Amino acid sequence: xxxxxxxxxxxxxxxxxxxxxxxxxxxxxxxxxxxxxxxxxxxxxxxxxxxxxxxxxxxxxxxxxxxxxxxxxxxxxxxxxxxxxxxxxxxxxxxxxxxxxxxxxxxxxxxxxxxxxxxxxxxxxxxxxxxxxxxxxxxxxxxxxxxxxxxxxxxxxxxxxxxxxxxxxxxxxxxxxxxxxxxxxxxxxxxxxxxxxxxxxxxxxxxxxxxxxxxxxxxxxxxxxxxxxxxxxxxxxxxxxxxxxxxxxxxxxxxxxxxxxxxxxxxxxxxxxxxxxxxxxxxxxxxxxxxxxxxxxxxxxxxxxxxxxxxxxxxxxxxxxxxxxxxxxxxxxxxxxxxxxxxxxxxxxxxxxxxxxxxxxxxxxxxxxxxxxxxxxxxxxxxxxxxxxxxxxxxxxxxxxxxxxxxxxxxxxxxx
Numbered sequence: 072x073x074x075x076x077x078x079x080x081x082x083x084x085x086x087x088x089x090x091x092x093x094x095x096x097x098x099x100x101x102x103x104x105x106x107x108x109x110x111x112x113x114x115x116x117x118x119x120x121x122x123x124x125x126x127x128x129x130x131x132x133x134x135x136x137x138x139x140x141x142x143x144x145x146x147x148x149x150x151x152x153x154x155x156x157x158x159x160x161x162x163x164x165x166x167x168x169x170x171x172x173x174x175x176x177x178x179x180x181x182x183x184x185x186x187x188x189x190x191x192x193x194x195x196x197x198x199x200x201x202x203x204x205x206x207x208x209x210x211x212x213x214x215x216x217x218x219x220x221x222x223x224x225x226x227x228x229x230x231x232x233x234x235x236x237x238x239x240x241x242x243x244x245x246x247x248x249x250x251x252x253x254x255x256x257x258x259x260x261x262x263x264x265x266x267x268x269x270x271x272x273x274x275x276x277x278x279x280x281x282x283x284x285x286x287x288x289x290x291x292x293x294x295x296x297x298x299x300x301x302x303x304x305x306x307x308x309x310x311x312x313x314x315x316x317x318x319x320x321x322x323x324x325x326x327x328x329x330x331x332x333x334x335x336x337x338x339x340x341x342x343x344x345x346x347x348x349x350x351x352x353x354x355x356x357x358x359x360x361x362x363x364x365x366x367x368x369x370x371x372x373x374x375x376x377x378x379x380x381x382x383x384x385x386x387x388x389x390x391x392x393x394x395x396x397x398x399x400x401x402x403x404x405x406x407x408x409x410x411x412x413x414x415x416x417x418x419x420x421x422x423x424x425x426x427x428x429x430x431x432x433x434x435x436x437x438x439x440x441x442x443x444x445x446x447x448x449x450x451x452x453x454x455x456x457x458x459x460x461x462x463x464x465x466x467x468x469x470x471x472x473x474x475x476x477x478x479x480x481x482x483x484x485x486x487x
Contacts, residue, residue, distance in 0.1 A: 090406030094152040094385060097400055097417070098122060098135050108137075111147035113194040118144030118394065120387075125171045125397050127428040129421025134240070136167070136399025139177075139391050147193050149386035152403075154186035158378045162247040163410045164203055165402040167418050169240040172395025179234075179389070179396055180204025180216050183403075186383025193386055198223070200379045203245045205234035215255060215262075217245065221273045221376055229270050232263045239426060242400070242414045246407055251377050258422075259414050273376050278364040286362075291355040301348040309343060312336040 098104050102122060110117060118141040128134035139146055168179040183201040184193075202218040202225070215232040218225050232255055235241045244256040254264040268274055286292075318334035326332065385401060400417045404410055 090404055090409035092402065092404045092409065093155055093382070094150070094401060094403040095413075096150065097133070098137065099132070104137070108148050108150045109190045111149070111193040112191045113147065114145065116144070117148075118146045118391070120146065120148060123397070125169060125395075127171065127425060127432055129240075129424035129428070133417065134397075134399065134421055134425065136169075136397045137387075138397040139394040142394050143392055144394065145195070145388075145390050147386070147388050149184070149188070149190045149193055149384050149388075150401075151186075151190065151384050154381045154383035156378065156380050157247065157249075157382065157405070158375070158380075159249050160405045161249065161407060162377075162379075162382075163244065163402070163404045163407055164201065164247075165242065165244040165400070165404075165410045165414065166204070166398060167240050167242045167400040168205060169238070169397040169399075170207070170236075170395070171238050171397065172393050173238050174207050174236075174391070174396060175393050176208035177389065177391030177393065177396065178204070178206050178216075179398075180206060181398075181401070182386045182388050183379075183382055184384035184386055185379070186381045188384045188386075190384065190386075193388060195388060197388070199225075199386075199388075200382060201245070201247075204243050205241075207234065207236055215243065215257075217253070217255060219267070219271060219273065219376075221271075226271045226273050229272070230263060230265070239429065240397070240399075240418060240422060242418045244410055244414070246410075247377055249377060251374070258418070259411055267376050274371070274373060275367055275369045277367055277370050279367045280362045281365040284363040286360045290360050291353060291357055292360050293353050294356050295350040296353045297348040298351045299348070303346045303348075307343055307346050309341045310339050311342045313339045 096104070096107070104122060118139055120137040121140045122135055123138050124131050124134040124136070125138060137148070164181070164183060166181055170179060180202055181204050182199040183203075184197065184199045188197060188199075198220060200220050202216050204216060205214070206216050207213050213234055213236050215234045217228040217232065220226070234243075235257060242256075242258050244254075244259070246254040246256070248254075251267045252265065253267060253270075255262050313336065314334040315337045316334075320332040320334075324332050382403075385403065387398060400413070402410055402413050404413075
């Protein structure tokens with residue numbers, strides 16, 4: 072049995088025959104998380120995180136995590152654990168993210184740092200081992216970052232890995248194997264996999280174009296050529312534009328004042344464009360010339376590009392325009408099944424009740440909005456009826472003759 076190590080009291084270490092849990096955090100002990108997580112002092116205006124399950128959840132207690140609480144802020148928070156190396160074993164990094172604010176632009180990723188990190192001075196340029204998780208900004212950026220640091224330089228994955236962009240909780244898992252392969256999972260389902268050497272530019276390419284090789288001068292790579300026997304028809308050349316035959320000089324045209332009148336030009340229906348001879352197969356065609364390659368002298372195989380010597384800190388180092396993201400259920404282990412089971416026991420149990428609560432809230436809000444709209448429509452209708460009644464009263468008053476008119480009408484004509 073392996074001995075699991077973790078540097079936090081809430082990280083209840085799962086001991087099994089084949090698994091070692093290096094770090095686990097579920098935030099189940101109230102504000103005690105503050106003693107395990109440190110906010111960087113590199114800047115004085117880092118955003119604050121609060122302990123909450125959010126506005127909707129599957130379990131009011133189990134779903135409590137750390138939520139970003141201030142808009143347009145950087146966040147810099149980290150937790151330390153007993154250092155270890157992933158040499159010769161699988162490394163699994165897993166956590167859950169809920170963008171309940173319907174995030175418009177911001178990160179939802181984590182960074183794994185070497186144990187030498189000064190947590191009090193952690194910032195955006197602090198060297199890390201791995202950066203992993205969702206990043207969303209507008210409609211164009213909705214991806215999962217998978218960045219590895221190799222020999223002091225950060226390398227982005229060359230593939231586009233799509234992230235979830237709804238408001239529910241999702242689990243992100245990165246699996247890094249000692250055979251130089253990897254796998255990315257979302258909600259316990261594989262979404263991407265491959266090899267480190269192929270999907271990152273960690274090493275120089277194995278092959279390069281031979282700088283000494285040149286295409287032979289007599290190499291003909293034209294699949295088609297002009298038919299030299301083809302000739303242009305005599306009646307081919309026609310003007311592209313011609314005077315409009317239906318145009319007539321205006322009657323008030325004064326040549327002394329306006330100059331000589333010329334009809335406007337219109338496209339010539341007989342214009343055929345530039346003549347080109349027809350194409351035939353090139354009898355000398357040798358195919359596309361392929362530049363010969365050679366072994367890259369700068370390439371050196373490295374069977375340990377997956378390895379990190381002293382993993383010791385997990386951090387949130389990100390920016391958010393609109394706050395409200397909740398991070399929870401952090402896990403670092405060397406066993407894939409351990410991570411799968413942990414996801415099932417946490418997110419797997421609460422995801423359906425969370426979705427149901429969200430749908431119930433959405434339906435309630437929809438009905439409230441409908442009622443509000445109906446009330447506004449009714450108020451507008453009532454205002455319209457009042458205006459009509461006022462108009463009718465004015466009309467009635469106008470139709471009745473005034474006292475002066477009545478007296479004048481009652482008098483005999485000779486008294487007028």
